[in-house]
Amino acid sequence: MKLLLVILSFMFVTGCSVVGQSEVDTAPYTSIMSDKEQNIEVRNYESMILVSTSMAGGSGNNAFRKLFKYISGENEGRAEIAMTAPVIMDENNTAKKGAEISMTSPVFMNESAENALMSFVMPKDFTLATTPKPTNPEVKVSELTDYKVAAIQFSGTLSDSNIKKYTNILTNWMAENGYNAISKPVTAGYNGPLTLPMWRRNEVLIEVK
Numbered sequence: 001m002k003l004l005l006v007i008l009s010f011m012f013v014t015g016c017s018v019v020g021q022s023e024v025d026t027a028p029y030t031s032i033m034s035d036k037e038q039n040i041e042v043r044n045y046e047s048m049i050l051v052s053t054s055m056a057g058g059s060g061n062n063a064f065r066k067l068f069k070y071i072s073g074e075n076e077g078r079a080e081i082a083m084t085a086p087v088i089m090d091e092n093n094t095a096k097k098g099a100e101i102s103m104t105s106p107v108f109m110n111e112s113a114e115n116a117l118m119s120f121v122m123p124k125d126f127t128l129a130t131t132p133k134p135t136n137p138e139v140k141v142s143e144l145t146d147y148k149v150a151a152i153q154f155s156g157t158l159s160d161s162n163i164k165k166y167t168n169i170l171t172n173w174m175a176e177n178g179y180n181a182i183s184k185p186v187t188a189g190y191n192g193p194l195t196l197p198m199w200r201r202n203e204v205l206i207e208v209k
Contacts, residue, residue, distance in 0.1 A: 042150050046145065051120050155198055156197045
């Protein structure tokens, strides 16, 4: 079973606004089926390059810092990489800097995973071969391919009650439309923490066959 496990917030993306505007690229996918009335879509992500680290012990902040340092230059990149969004650099990072890299929205989190990981999605033109190698051995690069999911979109916050509500709507829709779940739900956020809840784009995604 493929797991797409990532973070809650774009704390470093200064391109976001209080009304949901963002300069961050979105991971490309193919839409297979869409139910606009319920904001549900079945989609396939052909390929995504993920840079991940463990959230063992529930240490989300620590995992975030490791990945943030990676995209800020704690990698073995040799060439400058064009940014798709401005980021706030870690002024306390004294490591030798490599390439500075942007991430791509959305970000995902799977809290039910036994070995939960936090991951950033790399820009769409990155491959396993071209993604700079992390200098921190706790940060890993991987590729997710043919990730087919049913997704439901909603505004507000990624609270437990909202996640439960929209997960139930999505699973009922899947049952009615002949889709079988092959993974636990993951959540996705597209906006920074300054975006007002009413303008946020959130999703619950479930891998299907």
